[in-house]
Amino acid sequence: MAIVALALGSSPAAFAEEAKPVDPELLAKITKSNNECFACHTKAGLKAPPQDGLDLKKLEATLRDPDTFHASNHGNMECKQCHGQGYTKYPHAEGAAQQISPCSECHAVKVYKIEQQWDKSVHAQKLKGKMTCNSCHDPHVAKIASKLGDPKLIVAQDNAMCLDCHKSDLAFSKLAPDNRKRPDIDTLHSWLPNTKAHWQSVRCVECHTPQAKTLSHEVLAKDKAEKNCVSCHSSDSALRTRLYRHLVQAEENQYGFVNTAILKSSYVIGATRNQFVDWGIIGMVAATVGGLGLHGAIRVLMSILRRRNRK
Ligand code: HEC
Ligand code: HEC
Ligand code: HEC
Ligand code: HEC
Ligand code: HEC
Ligand code: HEC
Ligand code: HEC
Known part of the structure; x- marks a missing residue:
C-alpha cells in the first residue's frame, strides 16, 4: 500500500511513481487530518471559523476547495505531507512557509529530467530566480494529462497556466523586468486564423517548445516558435506525439491504427478527413x-x- 509506506516514513520518491488504490481506513485517516485544515481554509471555514481572532482578510486569500483537491494528483495526500508540522496549530509557526516541500522531494527522477529542460527555457534564463515550478503548477488543483483524457480539458488546464500571466497585467508585471508592458496575446498571434478557436484546441506549449520532443519544459525564445501550419495540419500531425499522445496510444493498443483519436475530438484540417x-x-x-x-x-x-x- 503506497500511501501507508509514505505515512510510515519510507521514501516518498519510491512510491510517487506507482498509482495503487488506497486503503479505505487510511483514506478516512487522511480525510480527518485534512478536515482540520479545511475547518479554516474553505469558504465554509471563512464564514464560521472554529476560533476567534483570525486574520479573516488573509484567510480569504488562502481558501481551497476540498472537491477540487480530492480530484487532483495529490488528492489522496495529507496536507501535512507537504506543509510539515508548522501549520498544524494556529497561529501557524514562524517560518512554516520555508518548510513547504519542493516537487523534487517526492518526484526526484522526473524533476531531474524536467529541470534540465526548464533551465534552458526563456523563463528560467530571463526571469532567474523569480519563476518556479509553482508559478505554473498548483499542486492542490492540477490533474495529470492522462487522467484528464479529453484533449479539450488538457488544453484548458495547460493554457490556463500560461494565460494566468500572459493575460494578466498584474501577474505579468510582478515578474517582468523594468516595467515591461505585457504584449497582448491575441494581437501577437493575429497571423493564426481564428485565434480563439486555436486557443481552445491546441496548447501554447505545442508551438513554444522543441518539436522533436513529446513534452518539454523548454519554452523557446519567440523567434524559434512554430509558425508552420503543416506541422499540425497534415496526416503525420505533430499533435499525435504531443497533445493526443494518450489517446493515440490507447487507439493503437485497440486498433493498431492511426488518426482516429484526432478525428474524434476535433477537426484538424489536413490531419483528419474533412469536408x-x-x-x-x-x-x-x-x-x-x-x-x-x-x-x-x-x-x-x-x-x-x-x-x-x-x-
Ligand atoms: C510530499 C510529496 C510530494 C510533493 C512535495 C509533490 N508531490 Fe506530486 N505526487 C505525490 C504523490 C504521493 C502523488 C500520487 C501518486 C499516486 O497517486 O500514485 C503525486 C502525483 C503527482 C502527479 C501525477 C503523477 C501520476 O503519474 O499520476 C504529478 C504530475 C505531480 N505529482 C506533480 C507534482 C509537482 C509539479 C509538484 C511540485 C509543485 C509535486 N508533485 C510535489 C507526492 C508529492
Ligand atoms: C484555526 C484556523 C486555521 C487552521 C485550523 C489552519 N489554518 Fe492555515 N491559516 C489560517 C489563517 C487565518 C492564515 C492567514 C495567515 C495567518 O494569519 O497566519 C493561514 C495561513 C496558512 C498558510 C500560509 C499562507 C501564506 O501565504 O502565508 C498555509 C500554507 C496554511 N495556512 C496551511 C494550513 C494547513 C496545511 C493547515 C492544516 C494542517 C492549516 N493551515 C490549518 C488559519 C488556519
Ligand atoms: C503536493 C504538495 C502539497 C499538498 C499535498 C498540499 N499543499 Fe498547500 N501548498 C503547496 C505549495 C508548494 C504551496 C506554495 C505555493 C506557492 O508558493 O505559490 C502551497 C500553498 C498553500 C497555501 C497558501 C497559499 C495559497 O496559494 O493559498 C495554503 C493555504 C495551502 N497550501 C493549503 C493546503 C491545504 C489545506 C492542503 C490539504 C488539503 C494542502 N495545502 C496540500 C503544496 C502542497
Ligand atoms: C511555464 C509553465 C511551467 C513551469 C514553470 C513548470 N511546468 Fe511542469 N508542466 C507544464 C505544462 C504545460 C505541463 C504539461 C502537462 C501535460 O499535459 O502533461 C507540465 C507537466 C509537468 C509534469 C507532468 C509530466 C508528466 O508526467 O506527464 C511534471 C511532473 C512537471 N510538469 C513538473 C514540473 C517541475 C518539477 C517544474 C519546475 C522545475 C515545472 N514543472 C515547471 C508547465 C510548467
Ligand atoms: C500555432 C503556434 C502557436 C501557438 C498555439 C501559440 N503561439 Fe505564441 N507565438 C508563436 C509564434 C510563431 C510567435 C512569434 C511571432 C512573431 O514573431 O511574429 C509567438 C510569439 C509569442 C510570444 C512573444 C511575445 C513577444 O515578446 O513578442 C509570447 C509571449 C507567446 N507567443 C505566448 C503564447 C501563449 C501564452 C500561447 C497560448 C495561449 C501561445 N503563445 C500559443 C506561435 C504560437
Ligand atoms: C508566472 C508568470 C508567467 C507564466 C506562468 C508564463 N510566463 Fe511566459 N513570460 C513571463 C514574463 C514576465 C515574460 C517576459 C520575460 C522577458 O521578456 O524578460 C515571459 C516571456 C515569454 C515568452 C517570450 C520569450 C521571448 O523570446 O521574449 C514566451 C514565448 C512565453 N513567455 C511563453 C509562455 C508559455 C508558453 C507559458 C506556459 C507554458 C508561459 N509563458 C507561462 C511570465 C510568465
Ligand atoms: C500546433 C498545431 C497547429 C498549428 C501550428 C496550426 N493549427 Fe490550425 N488548428 C489546429 C487545431 C487543433 C484545430 C482544430 C480546431 C477545432 O477544434 O475545431 C485548428 C483549426 C484551424 C482552422 C479552423 C478554425 C475554425 O474556425 O474552426 C483553420 C482555418 C486553421 N486551423 C488554420 C491554420 C493556419 C492557416 C495555420 C498556420 C498559420 C494553423 N492553422 C496552424 C492546430 C494547429
Whole structure:
C-alpha cells in the first residue's frame, strides 16, 4: 500500500511513481487530518471559523476547495505531507512557509529530467530566480494529462497556466523586468486564423517548445516558435506525439491504427478527413481538368489561326 509506506516514513520518491488504490481506513485517516485544515481554509471555514481572532482578510486569500483537491494528483495526500508540522496549530509557526516541500522531494527522477529542460527555457534564463515550478503548477488543483483524457480539458488546464500571466497585467508585471508592458496575446498571434478557436484546441506549449520532443519544459525564445501550419495540419500531425499522445496510444493498443483519436475530438484540417479537404480536392481536380481543356482549346484555336494566316 503506497500511501501507508509514505505515512510510515519510507521514501516518498519510491512510491510517487506507482498509482495503487488506497486503503479505505487510511483514506478516512487522511480525510480527518485534512478536515482540520479545511475547518479554516474553505469558504465554509471563512464564514464560521472554529476560533476567534483570525486574520479573516488573509484567510480569504488562502481558501481551497476540498472537491477540487480530492480530484487532483495529490488528492489522496495529507496536507501535512507537504506543509510539515508548522501549520498544524494556529497561529501557524514562524517560518512554516520555508518548510513547504519542493516537487523534487517526492518526484526526484522526473524533476531531474524536467529541470534540465526548464533551465534552458526563456523563463528560467530571463526571469532567474523569480519563476518556479509553482508559478505554473498548483499542486492542490492540477490533474495529470492522462487522467484528464479529453484533449479539450488538457488544453484548458495547460493554457490556463500560461494565460494566468500572459493575460494578466498584474501577474505579468510582478515578474517582468523594468516595467515591461505585457504584449497582448491575441494581437501577437493575429497571423493564426481564428485565434480563439486555436486557443481552445491546441496548447501554447505545442508551438513554444522543441518539436522533436513529446513534452518539454523548454519554452523557446519567440523567434524559434512554430509558425508552420503543416506541422499540425497534415496526416503525420505533430499533435499525435504531443497533445493526443494518450489517446493515440490507447487507439493503437485497440486498433493498431492511426488518426482516429484526432478525428474524434476535433477537426484538424489536413490531419483528419474533412469536408474542406474534400472540397479542396474537388476544386483542384476541377481546375486541372478545366486547365487542360482550356489549353487544348487554345491550341486548336491557334492552329486554325496559323492555317488561315498561311493562306
Ligand atoms: C510530499 C510529496 C510530494 C510533493 C512535495 C509533490 N508531490 Fe506530486 N505526487 C505525490 C504523490 C504521493 C502523488 C500520487 C501518486 C499516486 O497517486 O500514485 C503525486 C502525483 C503527482 C502527479 C501525477 C503523477 C501520476 O503519474 O499520476 C504529478 C504530475 C505531480 N505529482 C506533480 C507534482 C509537482 C509539479 C509538484 C511540485 C509543485 C509535486 N508533485 C510535489 C507526492 C508529492
Ligand atoms: C484555526 C484556523 C486555521 C487552521 C485550523 C489552519 N489554518 Fe492555515 N491559516 C489560517 C489563517 C487565518 C492564515 C492567514 C495567515 C495567518 O494569519 O497566519 C493561514 C495561513 C496558512 C498558510 C500560509 C499562507 C501564506 O501565504 O502565508 C498555509 C500554507 C496554511 N495556512 C496551511 C494550513 C494547513 C496545511 C493547515 C492544516 C494542517 C492549516 N493551515 C490549518 C488559519 C488556519
Ligand atoms: C503536493 C504538495 C502539497 C499538498 C499535498 C498540499 N499543499 Fe498547500 N501548498 C503547496 C505549495 C508548494 C504551496 C506554495 C505555493 C506557492 O508558493 O505559490 C502551497 C500553498 C498553500 C497555501 C497558501 C497559499 C495559497 O496559494 O493559498 C495554503 C493555504 C495551502 N497550501 C493549503 C493546503 C491545504 C489545506 C492542503 C490539504 C488539503 C494542502 N495545502 C496540500 C503544496 C502542497
Ligand atoms: C511555464 C509553465 C511551467 C513551469 C514553470 C513548470 N511546468 Fe511542469 N508542466 C507544464 C505544462 C504545460 C505541463 C504539461 C502537462 C501535460 O499535459 O502533461 C507540465 C507537466 C509537468 C509534469 C507532468 C509530466 C508528466 O508526467 O506527464 C511534471 C511532473 C512537471 N510538469 C513538473 C514540473 C517541475 C518539477 C517544474 C519546475 C522545475 C515545472 N514543472 C515547471 C508547465 C510548467
Ligand atoms: C500555432 C503556434 C502557436 C501557438 C498555439 C501559440 N503561439 Fe505564441 N507565438 C508563436 C509564434 C510563431 C510567435 C512569434 C511571432 C512573431 O514573431 O511574429 C509567438 C510569439 C509569442 C510570444 C512573444 C511575445 C513577444 O515578446 O513578442 C509570447 C509571449 C507567446 N507567443 C505566448 C503564447 C501563449 C501564452 C500561447 C497560448 C495561449 C501561445 N503563445 C500559443 C506561435 C504560437
Ligand atoms: C508566472 C508568470 C508567467 C507564466 C506562468 C508564463 N510566463 Fe511566459 N513570460 C513571463 C514574463 C514576465 C515574460 C517576459 C520575460 C522577458 O521578456 O524578460 C515571459 C516571456 C515569454 C515568452 C517570450 C520569450 C521571448 O523570446 O521574449 C514566451 C514565448 C512565453 N513567455 C511563453 C509562455 C508559455 C508558453 C507559458 C506556459 C507554458 C508561459 N509563458 C507561462 C511570465 C510568465
Ligand atoms: C500546433 C498545431 C497547429 C498549428 C501550428 C496550426 N493549427 Fe490550425 N488548428 C489546429 C487545431 C487543433 C484545430 C482544430 C480546431 C477545432 O477544434 O475545431 C485548428 C483549426 C484551424 C482552422 C479552423 C478554425 C475554425 O474556425 O474552426 C483553420 C482555418 C486553421 N486551423 C488554420 C491554420 C493556419 C492557416 C495555420 C498556420 C498559420 C494553423 N492553422 C496552424 C492546430 C494547429
